[in-house]
Amino acid sequence: MQQLAQMGFRRVVLARELSIQEIAAIHKAVPEVELEVFVHGALCVSYSGRCYASEYCFGRSANRGECAQFCRLPFTLKDADGNVIEQDKHLLSLKDFAQLDNLERLVEAGAVSFKIEGRLKDADYVKNVTAAYSQKLNSIISAHPDRYQRASMGRCSYTFQPDIHKSFNRGFTTYFADGRCAGQASFLTPKSIGEYVGKVKEIRGNSFNVSSVTSFANGDGMCFFSPQGKLIGFRVNKAEGNRIFPHKMPAGITPGTVLYRNYDQTFQKQLSKPSSERKVMLSMTFTVTPTELQLSVTDEHGHNGTATMPYEYQKANTPQEDNIRRQLTKAGGTIYNVVQLQINTQVETPFIPSSHLTTLRRQCLENVKGEKNNSPLGTCDAFTKATGRLKELSIVNCQFSTVNSQLSAASKLSTLNSKLSTASKLYTLNSKLSAPQELIFSRYCLRHELGYCTKGGRKAPWREPLTLHLADGKSFKIKFDCKQCEMYIMR
Numbered sequence: 001m002q003q004l005a006q007m008g009f010r011r012v013v014l015a016r017e018l019s020i021q022e023i024a025a026i027h028k029a030v031p032e033v034e035l036e037v038f039v040h041g042a043l044c045v046s047y048s049g050r051c052y053a054s055e056y057c058f059g060r061s062a063n064r065g066e067c068a069q070f071c072r073l074p075f076t077l078k079d080a081d082g083n084v085i086e087q088d089k090h091l092l093s094l095k096d097f098a099q100l101d102n103l104e105r106l107v108e109a110g111a112v113s114f115k116i117e118g119r120l121k122d123a124d125y126v127k128n129v130t131a132a133y134s135q136k137l138n139s140i141i142s143a144h145p146d147r148y149q150r151a152s153m154g155r156c157s158y159t160f161q162p163d164i165h166k167s168f169n170r171g172f173t174t175y176f177a178d179g180r181c182a183g184q185a186s187f188l189t190p191k192s193i194g195e196y197v198g199k200v201k202e203i204r205g206n207s208f209n210v211s212s213v214t215s216f217a218n219g220d221g222m223c224f225f226s227p228q229g230k231l232i233g234f235r236v237n238k239a240e241g242n243r244i245f246p247h248k249m250p251a252g253i254t255p256g257t258v259l260y261r262n263y264d265q266t267f268q269k270q271l272s273k274p275s276s277e278r279k280v281m282l283s284m285t286f287t288v289t290p291t292e293l294q295l296s297v298t299d300e301h302g303h304n305g306t307a308t309m310p311y312e313y314q315k316a317n318t319p320q321e322d323n324i325r326r327q328l329t330k331a332g333g334t335i336y337n338v339v340q341l342q343i344n345t346q347v348e349t350p351f352i353p354s355s356h357l358t359t360l361r362r363q364c365l366e367n368v369k370g371e372k373n374n375s376p377l378g379t380c381d382a383f384t385k386a387t388g389r390l391k392e393l394s395i396v397n398c399q400f401s402t403v404n405s406q407l408s409a410a411s412k413l414s415t416l417n418s419k420l421s422t423a424s425k426l427y428t429l430n431s432k433l434s435a436p437q438e439l440i441f442s443r444y445c446l447r448h449e450l451g452y453c454t455k456g457g458r459k460a461p462w463r464e465p466l467t468l469h470l471a472d473g474k475s476f477k478i479k480f481d482c483k484q485c486e487m488y489i490m491r
Contacts, residue, residue, distance in 0.1 A: 005030045012036065013115065016043060016097060017443040019176050020109050027110025034112045039099040040129055040164070041117020043175060045071040045092045050441040056491055057474065071440075072190035076469040079462035086187070091446055091468065092489075093190040095183075098164060098172035100132060104140045105177075107148065124271040125167045131276065132162035153301055154278045154335065160270040165195035168262075176443065180485065185449050189231040193223060194262030200255050207245045210259060216244060221263025226252040233262070279337035282368075286328060288345040293356065295328065295364045299336070305368025307360050316351035327357035334365055439476065440489035447480055447487070454482050 004012060011034035014023060018037075027035055044051060044062070051062045053070040060066040071092040077085040097117075099106060106114070116133060118126055134156060141148045164172075170186045171193060198212025210216070216239035223233040232252060238245040281300040287293075293309045321343060329338040447453060452460035466478045468489065477490040 001026055001030050001033065005033050010034060011113070015048060017047065017176050019179055020102065020105050023106065023111060024109035031110070035110050036113040036115060037106060037111045038097060039103065039106070039114045039116060039133065041097055042170075043094040043097050043173070045094055045442050045444050046440045047442065051439070053439040053489060056439055069190075073470060077446075078467050078469060080465055081463055083462065085450075085462055085466070089187040090190050091185065091187060093170070093186050094175075094444060095171040095173040095186050096169045097175055098169075099174060099177060100136055100164060102174060102177050103133065103136050107140060112151075121168070124268060127271050127275055128160075128162050128167045129164055131156065131158050131160075132164050135162060149301075153299065154280045156276045156278045159273070159275045160267065163195070163267075166264050166267050168192040169194070180445070180448060182449060182451070184444055188225060188229050191231055192262045193231065193260045194221075195260060197222070197259050197261045200253060200257040200259060203253070203255060206249050207243055208253065210242045210244060212242060214261070215266070216242070217265040219265035220261055222259055222261050224250075224253060224257050224259050278335070280335050282331070282336045282338045283340040284328060284338055285342045285344065286324065288347060288350050288352070290347055293352065293360055295360045297364055297368050299368060303368055305364050305366075307363035307367055309356060309360050311352070311356075313347050314351040316349045320349060320351060323354065324352065324357060327354050328361050330358075330361065331365070336365060437491055438479075438488040439491050442487045442489070443485065445480065445485065445487045446478065
């Protein structure tokens, strides 16, 4: 990382596999480099950029954005004697990443930017998940206003209550946030199971009752696991309180069956409409003198705007404060939301025409826009400098790509990572070598996930090496590097 900083890199995107403690150590070593971290979305079982299984099996390179989801397939795990350890399980299919509860710890560790998966996700997913994390960030900033502020201006309000469990997910894991832990994979299915909603209480004819406080709606999508571990889904044709009438009664459902909802009809209707509004918070001060009206505003990042207007004092017959507040805080057609208005009058009960107040407000808001455009946070010069830096990074990336392509032809790849530079072989697209090669490099460990980590002292009831088998007859050896705490899937 220090070498990257010396080369001029100002921001790096860290690997998902890093723990919060490791992120903090990186920040301490190179505090001048901004750290960007992933916080939510699908997890690849391999280190990013080090998966060659999809290309090997299906001719689609995961490192070129064409992943065929090799790790989501069902595998049969066998030991060295051919004994079956796990039959047709999704042994490499990781749960989805969710660091919502660790967001404040990541901020304290030095992360300044958070990445949420958006590729191939629909608008509803993006709306819901980003809103959940945005609200969490707001709470962190509100708790520590002296330490943190948003890089961008404005605050969003929502017409729905964000809930990450209501969007596509395979169950959630914090992965290695606090070191290696169990429960990182979803062996039973790579599909979305959604949110837990309760258990089947009673079955009566073509309907059943659910023991739950959840509200259900016609059109909800629900699912459950059969005794054989198969995920079975069905659509709710009609919901009457906690009594569910499926479109077709699913086979295998019994009293006590655990139910999940992976499509919330009511929630989806909320998301399908305009569901958020972003506003910049403003504070106003209005001053009345015998000869002048003055309005000044300050936005949440300290940008100021002022407008004045000549005024000939007239005494009002009735109180005017309510009308003054109503006219000056009308910012509906703008990007602003007035959260505070202070009124100072140097004359007794002044009468001010509403047209004067409206004109003054509009001029003042225009002036604060001008102030913002001339500030370090909003100038064209600042944008140009940022764009220039991105161009510099792009040039560096292109240079690395060229070098990598040349080295690829020689079946070797050189990177800044010292660990990779010691590797004797790397899989390449044109490789025809017959020797075993690593298709997947992973910090996730299947042995640990099954509860037989050698460091834990529990002896496994099998003889290694282990092999993974696909239904089409392909098989892959598993190699464990316990010293490095890594696993490799070999061809």
